[in-house]
Amino acid sequence: MNQKQKILRIVEENFFQRGIIHRITIDEISSKLGMSKKTIYKHFPSKEALISEMIKNFTSKIKNQIESVLEKNDSAVVKIKNFILIIGAIASKVNDEWLFTVKNLYPDIWKYIEDFRNKMIIKNISKIIEQGKKEGLVVDIPTQIIINVFTGAVRNVVTPDFILNNNFSLQEAMKYTLTIFINGILTDKGKKSYKNTSVENELEDNFSNII
Template identity: 35%
Template sequence: METNQGLLIEKISRIFFTKGFQKISMDELALTLKISKKTFYKYFPSKEQIVRDCAFTFLKKNIEAIQSIAASDENPILKYLQLLSHIGNNIATINKVWLEDVRSSMPSLWTEIDEFRKLTLESSMQILYREGLQQGLFKEYPEGLIVRLFSVSIRGIMHPDFILNADFEPKTALMNTIHLLLTGILTEKGMKVYKEIQKRNEL
């Protein structure tokens, strides 16, 4: 992606994630960004393409952050919590209007996003679970079951249907769910580490 186009995507993302995209025309975007319609349409032939570019640029940045957390030298319990805190903070930056627009006018986009996110989450969760087992922090269960359980729970809370209909904050739901799942697989040693992290309030 060209640098200028990348900057435009960042600016448009801030608009879309705050106000949604259905009620904003291509011409309005060009005017707001103070560029000619000719230049704007050269970069973005359709609004659907803009929405996709915004969504996947945001997603890729977050996936890079998730992979960075998973690859760090911190203990796997802290990394689990950091990963979920990061996801929760990012959910909070997206207005419900954006999610409603995606759900109503581009549901296939969310399916693509979810599949992309699923692969990253399951890969990262697998790494962390194996590290936790090796360090005696996690109990031994079928790896595939644990990985999918965490993945499905996280993605379920991030789904537009859940966020738009929940009467509590998604980040709160996310952290409470992970607390329940995580404490269910912690060994006695792991529980001590978890309580120490909570005392230090490292998130």
């Protein structure tokens, strides 16, 4: 692991575990790494640049996980289940203060996260939905309608403002949103198959083991 990777790893650990970006100082990172501030600034000219690179690193891992799900020869229901587990893992690592801080202090990073979220949902959920229709597991509703309903729900429910104003945790908001979505798009056959995957238990047990 090179110097840049070590720096990113320390920031990611503090970023997700503590969720207090604005309180993490370069001095603290320097102390944890046993590395001079000059060396850190050589790789990252500012704290925002460092956090931005860490986010891109993290989203790259998410992208790889999602693409791995899509490449497997599984039914659409299994892929939906695994997609949910990935999203759940993200929610379990990102606490509420993380959302509020990024949106308020780092708008450019927040925009990158929203763009990434929307593009990955549109691109990959569409593929799973089309597969599910062919398998008779997903209802015959235009895919674009399903996508827009889902992205709209995520955009309006899994957000700092909604969570702050309605006393939900990020994990709760994500879980309820996905449950409503899944029950709305699956046929009876799909719901039976989905129930047999024991997703509810896996959501609780495997959030932290995916990413």
